[in-house]
Amino acid sequence: MKIAYLGPKGTYTGEVARNLFPDKELVSLNSIRSVVIAVEEGKVDYGVVPLENFYNGEVRETFDSLIECSKTRIVQESSLEIIHCIGALKGHGDIKNIFSKDQALEQSGKYLLKFYPNSQTIAVSSTSEAASKIREGNILDSAAIASEKSLKEFGLEILDSDICPNNKTRFAVLGRDSPLATGKDKTFLVIHPPYRDRPGILNNILSFFAGFGINLESIQSRPDGKNGYYFYVELNGHEQEPKIQKSIDAIRFSLDPEFKHNDTIRILGSFKDTNWKG
Amino acid sequence: MKIAYLGPKGTYTGEVARNLFPDKELVSLNSIRSVVIAVEEGKVDYGVVPLENFYNGEVRETFDSLIECSKTRIVQESSLEIIHCIGALKGHGDIKNIFSKDQALEQSGKYLLKFYPNSQTIAVSSTSEAASKIREGNILDSAAIASEKSLKEFGLEILDSDICPNNKTRFAVLGRDSPLATGKDKTFLVIHPPYRDRPGILNNILSFFAGFGINLESIQSRPDGKNGYYFYVELNGHEQEPKIQKSIDAIRFSLDPEFKHNDTIRILGSFKDTNWKG
Missing domain, CATH: 3.40.190.10 (Periplasmic binding protein-like II)
Incomplete structure (x- = not known):
């Protein structure tokens, strides 16, 4: 496998x-x-x-x-x-540059502004590359943000730990297969109403989920570039459950009664809810 | 100024x-x-x-x-x-590496997979740095993704234009000042319900906006790391309009009737709607 x-x-x-x-x-x-x-x-x-x-x-x-x-x-x-640490080579001098992946630099923004206000952040392709770059170049005026494991693997000293808490x-x-329902599942959908900006469209969609008693785990709207939207919606329930199927049918019909568009609703998957946000 | x-x-x-x-x-x-x-x-x-x-x-x-x-x-x-172009030095050889800012590499992912399937992407801190890096290092086996202006400024030849269309x-x-209403404005809010995961919370919030006839421009939910959510909501209307004020009052009261929390609703600003998504 x-x-x-x-x-x-x-x-x-x-x-x-x-x-x-x-x-x-x-x-x-x-x-x-x-x-x-x-x-x-x-x-x-x-x-x-x-x-x-x-x-x-x-x-x-x-x-x-x-x-x-x-x-x-x-x-x-x-x-x-994600427990980001900051590390540098033993015998390092003043930290002028801080290397990491863009997202990790962003996540650590508050910490860096507080403790390294004068350092320059330098984005590289991955957190592990940040550590390896410092090691290979024997760079003594820079630090890297990565996992503790990754920093240690490249022989860097940990300067501080968990610099972006609660992450x-x-x-x-x-x-390619769909897992069966476990009784506590979630379903990811992408809804793409087939027309341009129309007031109340999101309220309409969500009223169907509310009507069927389906709880939303997450929602994101996103412009489709043509004055319309994609809605990414995560629901509690498995796509095989009748109320999920009924709600999807209802929304699809309300948005596209003649079934002219094949991307009005796409199911991206149903899977066991691990309650990851806790 | x-x-x-x-x-x-x-x-x-x-x-x-x-x-x-x-x-x-x-x-x-x-x-x-x-x-x-x-x-x-x-x-x-x-x-x-x-x-x-x-x-x-x-x-x-x-x-x-x-x-x-x-x-x-x-x-x-x-x-x-955002019209990304890809450029390289005159007399360049096979493109082994492609430099750009992480987000620009992501945006160009589809193009790169099609036309440069064997090239390595290398994230740097900005699109302009990608171009300057190639120029300064006289790197002939690499390309940069940046604006046409930026690529030309560093003397790179444009290999292809608008590689991530509709962006x-x-x-x-x-x-620090708030602009007055123009008649076609939007208001950005952050709503932070002061309790943990509760089914139907988003439906409840949105029903108030629907009730007052307020259209949503965009919505994003985001875990607060404590089993609760932040909702980023963008509305049509100015915060000085009575119906916007009433809807905010109503939601604040419904979420926190005793006004125990000061971050239940935060207004991030009201400003003229430029209809940017078109």
């Missing part, structure tokens, strides 16, 4: 893939879209990609890539507490 | 700041939070930061920093069509 994940090695996504599939062959790919396509084309059995972070929000590339697929679905969610990322396991 | 913006020079944010304030002194700062704090502390008159991009979604650091302020508000929105970023002008 082969598992693709958003690499490179040593990233948080890699850690999740290893935890979930301890004995399987892991394949590191260099973009989210490549992971999704590898699953879609059957080149791997599962893929692991980030879905959402407390600080940075949802990962749009994951949703966009999933919408382009016909077989690939979210089959499992898994979250990881979690949710990851998705992607596959 | 001084205007701070998210730098460095040559970025899209800088371009917007220059367009909006052609004769003013511009100050480039290296993080969104620094721009917000400069406005809050009165060190500059206005600040310009990104708010949302079609592909990457809302910029959480902007919202997070605004929530931490008491005086700073969104006073104007301004959007820019817009919305920017916010931040200030």
Whole structure:
């Protein structure tokens, strides 16, 4: 069995893939879209990609890539507490530059402004690359933000730990089969009303979920670039449950009674609710 | 008059700041939070930061920093069509690496997978830095993704244009005064229900807006890390309009009847609607 994940090695996504599939062959790919396509084309059995972070929000590339697929679905969610540390080489001098992945620099923004107000942040491709760059270049005037494990792996000294507290990322396991209902599941939908800006459209959609007594876990609206919207909606319940099916039918009919559009509602997956936000 | 913006020079944010304030002194700062704090502390008159991009979604650091302020508000929105180009030095060889800002690489993901499937993407701190890096290092096996202007400024040859079509970023002008109603305005709110996960909470909130006939422009939910949510809501209307005030009163009362929490609803600003999504 082969598992693709958003690499490179040593990233948080890699850690999740290893935890979930301890004995399987892991394949590191260099973009989210490549992971999704590898699953879609059957080149791997599962893929692991980030879905959402407390600080940075949802990962749009994951949703966009999933919408382009016909077989690939979210089959499992898994979250990881992100404990960023800052590290430098032993014998380092004043910290002029701080290397990390853009999102990690953003997440640590408050801390950096407080403790390193005069340092320059420098974005690199991954947290592990930040650590490796400092090690390989023997850079003594810079620090890296990464996991403790990653910093230690590259021989950096930990200067401070958990610099962005209360930070979690949710990851998705992607596959081509749909898991059965467990009794406590969630369903991810993308709703794309087939017309331009129309007042009250979101209220209309949500009134159906409310009417069927379906709770929303999360919602994001997003312009489609043509004066319309995509709505990403996560519901409590499994797509096989009658009330979920009825609500989807009702919304689809209300938005597109003649069924002229095939992307009005797309189900991105139903999977066990791990209550990751706690 | 001084205007701070998210730098460095040559970025899209800088371009917007220059367009909006052609004769003013511009100050480039290296993080969104620094721009917000400069406005809050009165060190500059206005600040310009990104708010949302079609592909990457809302910029959480902007919202997070605004929530931490008491005086700073969104006073104007301004959007820019983002036309990414890919460029390399004259006489370049095979393109092994592609440099850009993380978000631009993400936005161009589909294009890159199609035309440069074997190239490695390398994230740097800004699109203009990507171009300057190639120029300064005289790197012949790499390309950069940036604006046409930025690529040409660093003497790079344009290999392809508009590689991520239909891409817009919305920017916010931040200030300490609130603009008056123009008749076609929007209001940004953050709603933070003061209790943990409760079914139907979002339906309840939205039913008040529907009841008052207020249209939603956008909505994003976000875990607060304590099993509760923040809802970022953008409404049609100005905060001085009675129906907007009434709806805010009603929601605040329904969520927190004894007024025990001071962050249940925060207004981030009211400003003229530019209909940016078109």
